[in-house]
Amino acid sequence: MQAVLDDKALKPFTKALTCLSKYGENITIRASQDSLSLSSLNSSHSAYCNFKYNRDFFQRYSLSKSNDPGPSASNSSRTPAETAFAWSLNTKALLTILRHRNNDKSAEKCEFIVVEGQQPETQDEAREDEDSLESRLILRLHCKHGVVKTHRLLLNEASDNFVPIKPQNDQENRICVHPRTLKDIIDHFPFSKSAKSDPQLIWRFGDLEVSVQSVDGGIDTKGKTQLATELTISSDDFEEYDVSITPMSVGFHLREFNASVAYADGMSVLMELHLAAPSEPLCIRAATDDCEMQFMISTMQVRGAEDEPRPSAAQQAANRVVSSSNGSVRKRGREEEETPARRKQQIRKSMKVVEKSDGSAANGDVSRSRASVSQRSAASAFPEPEASQQPLFLASQLSTAAVNAIRESGLGLEEMDADEFAAFMDDEGEDVDFNGLPSPSRDRAENNAGGATDERMDSREGSLEYAESDEGRGSLGPTQLQRSPDDGKTFHALFED
Amino acid sequence: MRFRANIENVVIFQRVLQCVEKLQKRCIIKFTEEEMHIICNQESEDGVQVWSQIKKDALFSNYKIQSNAANVISLGLSPDALLQALRSASPSSSSNSSSAVDGGGVGAYASIGASEVVMRLAKKRGQAVLSLEIIFDGGSGNGSGKVVVSHDVLIDVLKPAEMERVKEPMCPEPDIHILLPPLTKLRTVTEHLRQLADVLEVRVGRRGDLRLAVDTDDVTVETLWTKQRRPKKGKSAKEKGKEKEVDKDKSFAVRLSVRAFLKFLSVHVVSSTTIACVCEHHCMILYVYIGDAADVGGVLTFYIPARLTGSEY
Numbered sequence: 001m002q003a004v005l006d007d008k009a010l011k012p013f014t015k016a017l018t019c020l021s022k023y024g025e026n027i028t029i030r031a032s033q034d035s036l037s038l039s040s041l042n043s044s045h046s047a048y049c050n051f052k053y054n055r056d057f058f059q060r061y062s063l064s065k066s067n068d069p070g071p072s073a074s075n076s077s078r079t080p081a082e083t084a085f086a087w088s089l090n091t092k093a094l095l096t097i098l099r100h101r102n103n104d105k106s107a108e109k110c111e112f113i114v115v116e117g118q119q120p121e122t123q124d125e126a127r128e129d130e131d132s133l134e135s136r137l138i139l140r141l142h143c144k145h146g147v148v149k150t151h152r153l154l155l156n157e158a159s160d161n162f163v164p165i166k167p168q169n170d171q172e173n174r175i176c177v178h179p180r181t182l183k184d185i186i187d188h189f190p191f192s193k194s195a196k197s198d199p200q201l202i203w204r205f206g207d208l209e210v211s212v213q214s215v216d217g218g219i220d221t222k223g224k225t226q227l228a229t230e231l232t233i234s235s236d237d238f239e240e241y242d243v244s245i246t247p248m249s250v251g252f253h254l255r256e257f258n259a260s261v262a263y264a265d266g267m268s269v270l271m272e273l274h275l276a277a278p279s280e281p282l283c284i285r286a287a288t289d290d291c292e293m294q295f296m297i298s299t300m301q302v303r304g305a306e307d308e309p310r311p312s313a314a315q316q317a318a319n320r321v322v323s324s325s326n327g328s329v330r331k332r333g334r335e336e337e338e339t340p341a342r343r344k345q346q347i348r349k350s351m352k353v354v355e356k357s358d359g360s361a362a363n364g365d366v367s368r369s370r371a372s373v374s375q376r377s378a379a380s381a382f383p384e385p386e387a388s389q390q391p392l393f394l395a396s397q398l399s400t401a402a403v404n405a406i407r408e409s410g411l412g413l414e415e416m417d418a419d420e421f422a423a424f425m426d427d428e429g430e431d432v433d434f435n436g437l438p439s440p441s442r443d444r445a446e447n448n449a450g451g452a453t454d455e456r457m458d459s460r461e462g463s464l465e466y467a468e469s470d471e472g473r474g475s476l477g478p479t480q481l482q483r484s485p486d487d488g489k490t491f492h493a494l495f496e497d
Numbered sequence: 498m499r500f501r502a503n504i505e506n507v508v509i510f511q512r513v514l515q516c517v518e519k520l521q522k523r524c525i526i527k528f529t530e531e532e533m534h535i536i537c538n539q540e541s542e543d544g545v546q547v548w549s550q551i552k553k554d555a556l557f558s559n560y561k562i563q564s565n566a567a568n569v570i571s572l573g574l575s576p577d578a579l580l581q582a583l584r585s586a587s588p589s590s591s592s593n594s595s596s597a598v599d600g601g602g603v604g605a606y607a608s609i610g611a612s613e614v615v616m617r618l619a620k621k622r623g624q625a626v627l628s629l630e631i632i633f634d635g636g637s638g639n640g641s642g643k644v645v646v647s648h649d650v651l652i653d654v655l656k657p658a659e660m661e662r663v664k665e666p667m668c669p670e671p672d673i674h675i676l677l678p679p680l681t682k683l684r685t686v687t688e689h690l691r692q693l694a695d696v697l698e699v700r701v702g703r704r705g706d707l708r709l710a711v712d713t714d715d716v717t718v719e720t721l722w723t724k725q726r727r728p729k730k731g732k733s734a735k736e737k738g739k740e741k742e743v744d745k746d747k748s749f750a751v752r753l754s755v756r757a758f759l760k761f762l763s764v765h766v767v768s769s770t771t772i773a774c775v776c777e778h779h780c781m782i783l784y785v786y787i788g789d790a791a792d793v794g795g796v797l798t799f800y801i802p803a804r805l806t807g808s809e810y
Contacts, residue, residue, distance in 0.1 A: 190581030227582060227648060227650055227651070228626075228651075231645065231646045
């Protein structure tokens with residue numbers, strides 16, 4: 001990958017990096033034919049930040065890989081995973097270099113070159129790449145007077161493919177505001193500057209006005225908070241104010257929010273805040289000509305006796321569906337959200353803002369099938385994965401090496417979903433013969449209904465033979481689907497009794 | 498008890514609180530019908546005490562007070578909390594800096610300024626608070642809505658019996674008075690002296706000379722200001738008669754902790770004139786006047802006890 005930025009573009013780029021550095025320690029760079037995206041996730045997975053730069057942002061932008069026939073090949077036949085590259089890198093390293101340049105003000109052009117370490121033949125800069133085992137980002141700053149500064153940074157494989165949960169309904173509860181207004185609001189709240197202070201604010205969106213309250217504030221001499229602050233601002237001060245469910249209260253931490261506001265203020269772009277429901281993460285979007293920004297910050301739901309949000313009737317109906325199917329819905333390692341029917345005065349963390357994907361959504365645009373989403377209300381913000389994808393562990397902690405090992409084991413594990421895996425590992429007595437498996441989409445649909453394992457097996461085509469486990473097992477085909485009959489990943493019983 | 502006032506002069510109030518904040522974590526504010534007293538008398542290592550008295554009209558307007566104790570209300574609060582609340586009444590662009598920044602600054606609201614700042618005694622969630630309500634009218638240029646910021650500072654209401662025990666320290670009649678040079682200059686010098694020693698000697702002579710000296714085993718440093726003005730005191734004839742006999746060259750000295758003196762000097766932001774009174778080997782009393790000399794709004798009185806090193810006698 002090779003990209004060149006001129007000095008006008010370098011400033012916003014550096015500002016973006018500053019914002020990314022406040023979110024998390026590492027940034028993930030994803031490059032595709034049309035765009036380059038930088039994203040960052042904080043350590044507790046409660047805030048996510050993504051900058052997507054159009055290729056026009058760069059003076060020159062080219063992407064090539066040695067086994068890639070070339071940009072002219074049609075990309076439609078490929079899944080995005082193959083044309084997109086992803087690396088991860090320590091933000092501070094990059095920021096120190098670029099920020100230093102700002103002090104110099106002498107850089108005219110900045111070249112980013114990524115040299116992949118795995119392939120033996122690298123691109124043009126092969127001779128400079130002495131270490132061929134790792135990918136490197138080569139940053140070349142062309143400065144005035146013919147000075148060229150070259151920096152080489154280590155790039156890691158993007159370890160996790162995190163993708164933000166797309167809010168269910170983009171248009172609900174949309175607020176457009178100039179970042180200066182937000183900055184002024186936050187300025188009114190006194191916060192101590194100690195490193196361990198983590199300011200939080202509670203925002204209440206009403207019909208005509210917005211009120212912001214501090215949770216804990218001021219100096220704490222006797223173990224009690226000395227200062228409580230509340231600010232009320234009329235909704236006229238917002239460019240657009242479209243909140244359908246009022247009053248709505250959310251609370252969130254300010255550190256990341258401040259970084260986004262500072263960035264938007266520096267770039268003078270309007271910020272769009274989306275909040276589908278108090279339990280969903282806050283989604284902030286902004287866009288300039290060449291860049292799209294997206295920030296997701298997890299919120300804390302604040303429910304008080306005073307304001308009970310009044311959901312629409314449709315949502316209440318959806319809530320009821322969820323509460324009945326909640327019991328049988330699989331836990332996929334995410335937090336389960338309480339249904340609104342059980343409201344209490346409390347502050348609860350909302351869902352995580354991101355979930356794993358297996359690379360199908362490389363550039364942060366998650367287009368997911370909505371077939372199953374309607375079954376879940378806004379209270380649970382995790383849409384089902386696409387029908388064609390069958391990730392094993394949604395919140396996987398597996399490293400790439402582990403995933404490869406699993407793939408090589410030939411057990412067909414990665415083709416299973418959670419229930420099949422549970423069946424594979426735990427169930428003892430079911431010796432089933434999977435002949436003529438039904439199509440995956442049908443599987444998915446059945447899973448969505450939240451049916452129990454047994455029901456699903458019963459409805460499969462083919463005969464199911466139940467045999468005692470003690471009597472030995474024959475070879476079984478993969479439990480989920482057979483990609484190709486040739487694969488024939490059979491597995492053999494582990495224990496021959 | 499009820500109390501309500503509009504704060505007109507936020508900046509002066511802020512500056513006074515800044516000095517107090519540097520001294521102690523908690524202070525006592527006593528509101529009477531005509532004045533506001535700020536008292537910092539907690540025993541600290543340096544023993545610096547501040548007793549200040551500000552006429553209500555210098556800071557407030559629309560001042561209403563009512564209480565059972567002869568319309569006097571005494572509260573204990575954290576000056577830092579109150580200061581932060583006031584900061585948002587005139588926010589500065591670097592309002593997050595906690596260093597000594599004076600209250601005025603630029604922010605989207607400061608250009609318009611708060612149209613109204615109301616301070617009120619209130620009870621919120623069962624606790625007594627001093628509630629500051631700051632209203633900005635006219636919006637920040639984007640909209641036309643008004644913005645209301647409300648801060649609640651937690652307070653302790655002191656009973657009259659407790660207030661009785663709070664008394665100004667007993668001091669003998671001062672030996673000599675002098676008008677100090679600008680406190681900023683004194684501050685620079687004292688900061689340098691702080692690196693050298695712990696004890697500072699302040700010597701004031703009748704001819705109007707002020708000498709700050711530090712004397713250790715390694716080094717002796719002294720700074721001399723001459724021709725300082727001495728305030729004319731309207732004393733009784735007996736006193737005047739006495740003065741004539743007195744030696745013009747006599748000077749009076751008192752040894753203070755450098756840190757204590759520095760804490761006092763942090764009031765340089767608010768002072769216009771300062772009068773120092775020396776009670777030899779006992780203490781130093783400093784009167785800091787707020788506002789113009791002609792139209793004195795209030796006075797901050799600092800009591801700094803002497804550090805007895807045993808070598809005075």
